[in-house]
Amino acid sequence: MSDSAGRGGGIRPEGVGEGTRAVRAGLPEPVAYEPTLPGPVFAAHFHLPGEPTGPYAYGRDENPTWTHLERAIGELEAPGRDDVETLVFASGMAAISALLFSQLRAGDVAVLPSDGYQVLPLVRAQLEAYGIEVRTAPTGGDAQLDLLDGAKLLWIETPSNPGLDVCDVRRLAEAARAGGTLVAVDNTLATPLGQRPLELGADFSVASGTKQLTGHGDVLLGYVTGRDAAAMAAVRRWRKIVGAIAGPMEAWLAHRSLATLQMRVDRQTATALKIAEALRDWPEKLNVRYPGLSTDPSHPLASRQMRRYGCVVSFTLPSRARAERFLDALRLVDDATSFGGVRSTAERRGRWGGDAVPEGFIRLSVGAEDPEDLMDDVLGALKTSSQG
Numbered sequence: 001m002s003d004s005a006g007r008g009g010g011i012r013p014e015g016v017g018e019g020t021r022a023v024r025a026g027l028p029e030p031v032a033y034e035p036t037l038p039g040p041v042f043a044a045h046f047h048l049p050g051e052p053t054g055p056y057a058y059g060r061d062e063n064p065t066w067t068h069l070e071r072a073i074g075e076l077e078a079p080g081r082d083d084v085e086t087l088v089f090a091s092g093m094a095a096i097s098a099l100l101f102s103q104l105r106a107g108d109v110a111v112l113p114s115d116g117y118q119v120l121p122l123v124r125a126q127l128e129a130y131g132i133e134v135r136t137a138p139t140g141g142d143a144q145l146d147l148l149d150g151a152k153l154l155w156i157e158t159p160s161n162p163g164l165d166v167c168d169v170r171r172l173a174e175a176a177r178a179g180g181t182l183v184a185v186d187n188t189l190a191t192p193l194g195q196r197p198l199e200l201g202a203d204f205s206v207a208s209g210t211k212q213l214t215g216h217g218d219v220l221l222g223y224v225t226g227r228d229a230a231a232m233a234a235v236r237r238w239r240k241i242v243g244a245i246a247g248p249m250e251a252w253l254a255h256r257s258l259a260t261l262q263m264r265v266d267r268q269t270a271t272a273l274k275i276a277e278a279l280r281d282w283p284e285k286l287n288v289r290y291p292g293l294s295t296d297p298s299h300p301l302a303s304r305q306m307r308r309y310g311c312v313v314s315f316t317l318p319s320r321a322r323a324e325r326f327l328d329a330l331r332l333v334d335d336a337t338s339f340g341g342v343r344s345t346a347e348r349r350g351r352w353g354g355d356a357v358p359e360g361f362i363r364l365s366v367g368a369e370d371p372e373d374l375m376d377d378v379l380g381a382l383k384t385s386s387q388g
């Protein structure tokens, strides 16, 4: 890891609350007449006299703007731990690919969820093309437990996107580690304020920073946080040879956005729960899923391992046509993919063809609008769309 002096600009991340940690995460020690968060460093190369040691040589390998962001994410994913390293990437998929393809070799076995992010089936095909055996099982019911025998790596996505099932990270990680299997958790939906996979026993927390972590729908970014130095060296090497690096502007925007992470997540989570309750109590049966809903099948487990339940609510309308009318009738919620932003979005997930969901399945991402306005908009559109 690079020089870790000045973590948190003089605070110990483990000694403060989460909001304080978020606003100060990764800041360098104050320097007179310099900004609090130094601006993005645009550099393909750095002055490099003599031997090519030193922290910054070439822009594909290292960048000071990444360093600040990597420290910040590390403080949120694993507060107070100095044995953890974070690497940022151009996107969530760049981070996921870097981890999987740097750790797995021909003949290895990987266990993936069967209901995870929609690009995972493409990843699976690529892993198989390289001679890696891939086994899959659903997230719910900890079904991946039965597939661990002889596996090199277990990939967990909880809550799963878009189905919002939850699995027991501690239980899966314990079983996996007993058999020498590495454990990675996709922490995109929860964010490090919703759950901290390393504390639950995982070796890696991997996420798309494109979603709620940055929260404004204007940046693609990804990261891997891990505690095994040798494994992280391989991830770093993969970043260097593939070159899927974050732009300095994106890294800086992401870091700036972290300062509001707790406010955004708290606000969006509180509104998501209200909307999930209203949808559950709606006269039509909508099969609402939200891990924070006391009646959700995932809730008992989610309440043990999550500290916040996130901003995504899913539900199912009776038909594709009804779902399309619902989306058309919304005024404050954009029909768009992705999730986690301060502006609410919703989509009929079946339009992509990749997820095993009914035609009328809606994934709603609750933003930071006034809760009453959003509630009126969503319930109003439900009503309007029912008069087909």
Ligand SMILES: *Cc1c(COP(=O)(O)O)cnc(C)c1O
Binding pocket: 091, 092, 093, 094, 117, 157, 161, 186, 188, 189, 207, 208, 209, 210, 211, 220, 221, 222
């Ligand atoms: C969006 C997403 C990804 C991929 O992230 P990108 O930044 O779009 O590459 C991976 N996992 C989950 C759960 C996601 O929602």
